[in-house]
Amino acid sequence: MPPVTYLEAISSGLREEMERDESVFCLGEDIGVYGGAFKITKGFLDDFGEDRVIDAPVAESVIIGAAMGAALMGMRPVAEMQFADFITCGFNQLVNNVAKTHYRWGAAVPLVVRCPSGAIGNAGPFHSQNPEAWFCKVPGLKVVAPATTYDAKGLLKSSIRDNNPVLYFEHKGLYRFPRIREEIPEEDYTVPIGEAAVRREGGDATIVTYGKMVFHSLDAAETLAGEGVETEVLDLRSLLPYDKQAILESVRKTNRLLVVHEDTLTGGFGGEIAAVVAEEAFEHLDAPVRRLAAIDTPVPFSPPLEQYFLPNTEKVTTALRELLAY
Amino acid sequence: MNVETAPALSDPDLAASDLDDLGLGREDYRTLYHTMRLQREFEERVYRLFRQGRLVGAAYAGAGHEAIAAGSAYALGDADILVPMHRVIGAHFLRGHTARDMMCQYLGRANGPTAGKDGNMHCGDWDHHIVGMISHLGANIPVAAGVALASKIRGGGAVSLTYIGEGGSSIGDFHEGLNFAAVHSLPMVLIVENNKFAYSTPTRFEYACEHIVDRARGYGVEGALVDGTDVRAVYKATRDAVDLAREGGGPTLIEARCTRLLGHAQHDDAFYVPKDIMEDGWNNDPVTKAESLLLERKYFTREEIDGIQEEVKGIVDDAVDYAEQSPLPEPEEALQGVYAD
Ligand SMILES: Cc1ncc(C[n+]2csc(CCOP(=O)(O)OP(=O)(O)O)c2C)c(N)n1
Ligand SMILES: [Mg+2]
Numbered sequence: 001m002p003p004v005t006y007l008e009a010i011s012s013g014l015r016e017e018m019e020r021d022e023s024v025f026c027l028g029e030d031i032g033v034y035g036g037a038f039k040i041t042k043g044f045l046d047d048f049g050e051d052r053v054i055d056a057p058v059a060e061s062v063i064i065g066a067a068m069g070a071a072l073m074g075m076r077p078v079a080e081m082q083f084a085d086f087i088t089c090g091f092n093q094l095v096n097n098v099a100k101t102h103y104r105w106g107a108a109v110p111l112v113v114r115c116p117s118g119a120i121g122n123a124g125p126f127h128s129q130n131p132e133a134w135f136c137k138v139p140g141l142k143v144v145a146p147a148t149t150y151d152a153k154g155l156l157k158s159s160i161r162d163n164n165p166v167l168y169f170e171h172k173g174l175y176r177f178p179r180i181r182e183e184i185p186e187e188d189y190t191v192p193i194g195e196a197a198v199r200r201e202g203g204d205a206t207i208v209t210y211g212k213m214v215f216h217s218l219d220a221a222e223t224l225a226g227e228g229v230e231t232e233v234l235d236l237r238s239l240l241p242y243d244k245q246a247i248l249e250s251v252r253k254t255n256r257l258l259v260v261h262e263d264t265l266t267g268g269f270g271g272e273i274a275a276v277v278a279e280e281a282f283e284h285l286d287a288p289v290r291r292l293a294a295i296d297t298p299v300p301f302s303p304p305l306e307q308y309f310l311p312n313t314e315k316v317t318t319a320l321r322e323l324l325a326y
Numbered sequence: 327m328n329v330e331t332a333p334a335l336s337d338p339d340l341a342a343s344d345l346d347d348l349g350l351g352r353e354d355y356r357t358l359y360h361t362m363r364l365q366r367e368f369e370e371r372v373y374r375l376f377r378q379g380r381l382v383g384a385a386y387a388g389a390g391h392e393a394i395a396a397g398s399a400y401a402l403g404d405a406d407i408l409v410p411m412h413r414v415i416g417a418h419f420l421r422g423h424t425a426r427d428m429m430c431q432y433l434g435r436a437n438g439p440t441a442g443k444d445g446n447m448h449c450g451d452w453d454h455h456i457v458g459m460i461s462h463l464g465a466n467i468p469v470a471a472g473v474a475l476a477s478k479i480r481g482g483g484a485v486s487l488t489y490i491g492e493g494g495s496s497i498g499d500f501h502e503g504l505n506f507a508a509v510h511s512l513p514m515v516l517i518v519e520n521n522k523f524a525y526s527t528p529t530r531f532e533y534a535c536e537h538i539v540d541r542a543r544g545y546g547v548e549g550a551l552v553d554g555t556d557v558r559a560v561y562k563a564t565r566d567a568v569d570l571a572r573e574g575g576g577p578t579l580i581e582a583r584c585t586r587l588l589g590h591a592q593h594d595d596a597f598y599v600p601k602d603i604m605e606d607g608w609n610n611d612p613v614t615k616a617e618s619l620l621l622e623r624k625y626f627t628r629e630e631i632d633g634i635q636e637e638v639k640g641i642v643d644d645a646v647d648y649a650e651q652s653p654l655p656e657p658e659e660a661l662q663g664v665y666a667d
Binding site: 029030033055056061062083085121122123125126127295297300303305308309 | 382383384434435436440441442443444445446448460461462463464491493494496497498499524525526527531532533598654655656657658659660661664
């Protein structure tokens with residue numbers, strides 16, 4: 001098989017699940033004839049028909065609420081948010097209805113909400129957000145954020161097969177990112193939810209990150225490798241549940257931790273990582289835990305502002321240097 | 327105006343009698359036509375800048391909606407409040423945003439209405455009584471209701487005018503906002519710009535009633551169905567609704583029908599729009615229609631019309647030059663303005 005993009009991996013993962021299991025179907029805005037705003041479901045309408053590829057009205061609350069209803073009936077809906085930013089319009093269904101149902105009365109709600117997230121340049125406050133942290137404090141939900149093409153497909157399959165609601169964050173900046181085009185197995189495979197992956201081994205410092213920031217972190221690690229410092233880069237892949245063991249193991253080895261994410265700093269998921277390391281690996285730390293994230297503002301539109309807002313390789317490198325210099 | 331008595335689309339009697347008797351003079355028509363032309367010219371230029379790689383971010387256009395933008399906002403008084411959406415940049419122009427302002431906004435400049443914080447038509451401006459739109463469709467409707475609520479409580483008679491696409495009318499906020507305005511008899515006017523598509527989705531996947539305005543009865547508000555390509559019809563329906571609202575008669579739901587003449591945005595070639603719909607849309611191009619009307623009724627000569635077109639082109643040329651020479655914001659300005667003092 002020739003190398004595929006992250007976007008193609010998501011698309012083929014979804015297609016294979018629909019072929020494998022008749023109870024899997026998609027709903028979302030413009031996913032039919034148009035194939036989705038980012039073309040994930042291109043061709044699906046022709047191949048699976050209107051009953052399984054449903055063009056929903058512009059109404060996220062019904063997209064998520066109806067997905068829950070169908071899930072209760074034994075189906076496995078995959079709902080698409082046109083942009084992750086619009087998930088707010090379905091917030092109540094997700095955090096109160098979908099998330100708490102199994103706990104309250106024992107009914108499983110196996111659904112996936114796909115969320116194209118992240119900044120890709122000058123799309124402003126409403127088409128660039130990384131809203132994952134809003135959901136990571138909601139027991140009952142699972143949250144994944146694949147960074148690689150292999151994981152994109154494997155985690156989507158696991159999400160669809162999981163008996164719980166899963167929010168699947170796909171960073172728009174990875175869709176056609178040439179660097180992560182990759183040959184992936186032709187045969188069926190999954191990536192387990194809740195397991196991190198070491199993307200680069202090292203003994204001097206640990207970066208815990210996820211999504212597109214994995215690559216900025218790897219590049220920063222590469223730069224410092226040229227200066228004789230070996231940084232371990234841990235890609236969380238899943239945020240809820242997250243791989244606490246992998247984080248603690250790495251920190252116990254390197255004694256220094258930098259957490260990086262594209263979401264804003266305060267209340268971002270990085271705080272949770274810092275807290276757990278403070279609680280459970282404090283005596284292993286040679287330096288205070290550092291966090292690098294977007295600044296605490298909305299995502300601004302204009303190029304100089306957006307560049308100032310976003311973490312990037314240079315900022316990760318600087319933060320890493322400071323961590324090592326402590 | 328009740329649903330049953332709403333005029334049929336392109337009712338010839340309406341065109342001939344009612345609409346000639348709007349009390350609009352030559353200057354009014356000049357302003358309306360100028361605004362429509364400016365919207366068309368401005369957005370065509372935005373598309374061109376995008377193709378040339380000179381734009382920042384995405385390009386949207388309201389081609390086909392110019393009569394709705396101009397006709398509705400022209401019915402407002404100075405104290406009224408505009409709560410606009412993405413296809414009515416002409417309404418911004420009528421409320422006082424200049425082409426320079428909007429081009430600076432599109433190009434993310436420090437001197438645009440949001441100083442680069444947000445882009446394109448996502449901008450408000452309290453000096454002009456414009457509430458900034460957010461992308462989330464329908465979120466503006468409860469806000470417009472709240473603006474109207476404050477106006478009712480405080481007095482003064484200000485009316486809020488807001489918009490939603492027929493696609494956006496599917497969302498819960500539409501119901502919540504309109505119902506609240508109805509219950510409290512608030513001075514709000516809500517125009518549904520029904521352009522037959524929501525991105526790629528045709529109306530049959532958005533609503534199952536015949537007309538969206540049919541909902542007016544369910545909410546207990548006035549309703550009007552108008553030809554959204556006829557600037558006079560839009561003006562009349564909005565003016566009636568604004569008058570009613572000012573007198574304490576509560577909100578009106580107006581459905582203005584038109585055709586989106588381009589794709590959803592610059593990246594979309596609208597392959598999914600049947601050819602006859604697009605052709606019919608261009609045959610009813612609101613800008614051309616306004617022009618024909620003005621010539622037919624001899625309000626303006628051909629030379630005068632050409633003069634307006636030249637003028638508008640000059641305004642847009644100037645706006646592009648001005649915006650391109652304007653500074654981008656300083657990076658650290660990203661930190662400013664999250665909170666009020
Ligand atoms: C809550 C929400 N969901 C999705 C979107 C993405 N989106 C932007 S415009 C659009 C279609 C809007 O169609 P319509 O309301 O008919 O307005 P039109 O663009 O046709 O004028 C969609 C789905 C959004 N802006 N807000
Ligand atoms: Mg529409």
